[in-house]
Amino acid sequence: MKxxxxxFDDFRIDVAKRRLLRAGEPVALIAKAFDLLLVLIEHRxxxxxxxxxxxxxxPESIVEExxxxxxxxxxxxxxxxxxxxxxxxxxxxxxGYRFVAEVTxxxxxxxxxxxxxxxxxxxxxxxxxxxxxxxLPFKQLNPQSEDEYLGLGLADALITQLSNLRQLITxxxxxxxxxxxxAADPVAAGRELGVExxxxxxxxxxxxxxxxxxxLVSVEDGAPLWAGKFDAELTDIFEVQDTISEQVARALALKxxxxxxxxxxxxxxANTGAYQLYLxxxxxxxxxxxAGLMKAIECFxxxxxxxxxxxxxxxxxxxxxxxGTTFYFAPKEALPRMKEAAAKAAAMDDTLAEAxxxxxxxxxxxxxxxAGAESAYQDALKLDPGQAIAHLWFGWYLILMGRHDQSIxxxxxxxxxxxxxxxxYGFLGSAWYFARRFDESLAHAExxxxxxxxxxxxHWMVGNCDERLGRWPEAMxxxxxxxxxxxxPIIKATLATCxxxxxxxxxxxxxxxxxxxxxxxHFVPPYYLAxxxxxxxxxxxxxxxxxxxxxxxxxxxxxxxVDPRVDGLRADxxxxxxxxxxxxxx
Numbered sequence: 364m365k366x367x368x369x370x371f372d373d374f375r376i377d378v379a380k381r382r383l384l385r386a387g388e389p390v391a392l393i394a395k396a397f398d399l400l401l402v403l404i405e406h407r408x409x410x411x412x413x414x415x416x417x418x419x420x421x422p423e424s425i426v427e428e429x430x431x432x433x434x435x436x437x438x439x440x441x442x443x444x445x446x447x448x449x450x451x452x453x454x455x456x457x458x459g460y461r462f463v464a465e466v467t468x469x470x471x472x473x474x475x476x477x478x479x480x481x482x483x484x485x486x487x488x489x490x491x492x493x494x495x496x497x498x499l500p501f502k503q504l505n506p507q508s509e510d511e512y513l514g515l516g517l518a519d520a521l522i523t524q525l526s527n528l529r530q531l532i533t534x535x536x537x538x539x540x541x542x543x544x545x546a547a548d549p550v551a552a553g554r555e556l557g558v559e560x561x562x563x564x565x566x567x568x569x570x571x572x573x574x575x576x577x578x579l580v581s582v583e584d585g586a587p588l589w590a591g592k593f594d595a596e597l598t599d600i601f602e603v604q605d606t607i608s609e610q611v612a613r614a615l616a617l618k619x620x621x622x623x624x625x626x627x628x629x630x631x632x633a634n635t636g637a638y639q640l641y642l643x644x645x646x647x648x649x650x651x652x653x654a655g656l657m658k659a660i661e662c663f664x665x666x667x668x669x670x671x672x673x674x675x676x677x678x679x680x681x682x683x684x685x686x687g688t689t690f691y692f693a694p695k696e697a698l699p700r701m702k703e704a705a706a707k708a709a710a711m712d713d714t715l716a717e718a719x720x721x722x723x724x725x726x727x728x729x730x731x732x733x734a735g736a737e738s739a740y741q742d743a744l745k746l747d748p749g750q751a752i753a754h755l756w757f758g759w760y761l762i763l764m765g766r767h768d769q770s771i772x773x774x775x776x777x778x779x780x781x782x783x784x785x786x787x788y789g790f791l792g793s794a795w796y797f798a799r800r801f802d803e804s805l806a807h808a809e810x811x812x813x814x815x816x817x818x819x820x821x822h823w824m825v826g827n828c829d830e831r832l833g834r835w836p837e838a839m840x841x842x843x844x845x846x847x848x849x850x851x852p853i854i855k856a857t858l859a860t861c862x863x864x865x866x867x868x869x870x871x872x873x874x875x876x877x878x879x880x881x882x883x884x885h886f887v888p889p890y891y892l893a894x895x896x897x898x899x900x901x902x903x904x905x906x907x908x909x910x911x912x913x914x915x916x917x918x919x920x921x922x923x924x925v926d927p928r929v930d931g932l933r934a935d936x937x938x939x940x941x942x943x944x945x946x947x948x949x
Contacts, residue, residue: 366469367379368469371464374390390441391550399435403452407462415459416459432812433813440554450463456805456806493615494531495534495560499542500539500543501513501518501565501575502546514543515543517566518539519642519645524604524629525611525612529623530617534556537752538781538784549561555783556783557782560579560580560615561579562577562579564577574592577607589613593607598635600638612627631675636669638666643658644660647662651686656683656687660684674707675708681704681708682721685701688728690851692886694728694729694918698725698918701725702722702725702730705724716746717752719740719746720753723740723743723753723760728921733760749780750780755787757773759790762790762793762797763922763924765924765925767797771794771795775791778791783815788810789818792804792806796827805829805832809825817848818848822845822848826842826861827857830857831927836865842861855878857891862874871895875892878892878895890912893912894928897929897931906935906937909941913941921947923942924942
């Protein structure tokens, strides 16, 4: 006889009614995620292979593995699992999942079934206890192409303002980008983001007027905490944003001192034209496409032309050049421009944590000034301990220095602040990877795939781990998945090293030749061409490409100290000289 109910911790599953309850209250869960939970619990005595799970959940359909990983992610969120908390579901790398919590069963014949529920009624959430918030991109009514930036831009501006409040953890813009193009249920989005309150709204621009409707809701029960409507001239955008921020702080019963009140309503420019261009720049930068980055550069430069003292616009410009070096721009050209913009921003406003973060990245990737980079990261984190991106890149710096335990702690802090950041999960997987703990790295890389199945870097990281573990077919498959999402030269190079490792020398050489063809729209890092040559056993060619990487200021060179992919070169005297030229030592 099948159980009528399952119970674990303060959760209860009503099988017949297909309901998940926590402390007696329903937990919102989509149908497939509920099916997944039930299957995991029913077979909790063993690891359920991914293929078996997919067959059970989609018995008459052919679906991609990403559908499974996305439902695992949704289920973990609903159960309240923290990023590195495996109280309920454990990922078994390359295999599948297992439910590990202790479960009790209630069967239909049990006389105790009618007994009073042991679960406590939910306590009403106290507004004064709300200390975490997310701001969703505002939905636009009748959007025009020239105003497409407005919904995300307004949310980004409010996030920037509310992030100044130390009493409140505000999710960064990167966490809410995924909701820009979807009609998200605020309570479900809030739970996914791991916050206690959520701000959402609609915006309409009619000529030079703005109309906004905004509401602040409790994620616990969807109850409204505050709502407002605004009809104002576009030139009054600062006043509207100030009012919204102040009303949010008041609704959450935050007690602000004078300094916090000033930071909450602080403006970095008085020029509304420059400010609108800044919002547009942020919008296009977030697209991370070549066209988007070029448009963002144009917008930030126009904003600076209107207000040469607009420090945040210089920060935005620095961030665009940095993002561009990862995907499209030659580092030797883009990184000096990034450093110049970040330095101008810091000179204009030394209290901008974002400016110090970009300066730290420039010292790390351009100057190879390791002590200076660490100092700049520390400055950024002192100014804003809640800046997720500073924790993220400081964690990367610590990886490069071989300080693996510290890097893991720093990256875990980044994930706490930005729990939906696939980049943070990818970096955490990298920390294990460069510590040569490839199984742990693989588990975190697969978790990054769960967070965002369409994020190419997560699949690429899986491929790197499988390559180190000698799982050549799995490594190639993961790289092909990454390549389908982003035809980046570094993915093609990793695929070439997989072919070389698997003994398919001709295929590796073919990809190496393709990467050297002139006319590529993307910068091809010489470092990765060196990795292919090293994998093929062509040591002299590998060092020749490393020399070119030094000349190009290839941003991958700081990996030399910890990268297992160059272990075959370390015994060569030329490697020690290479480390010296980059300012690193073994």
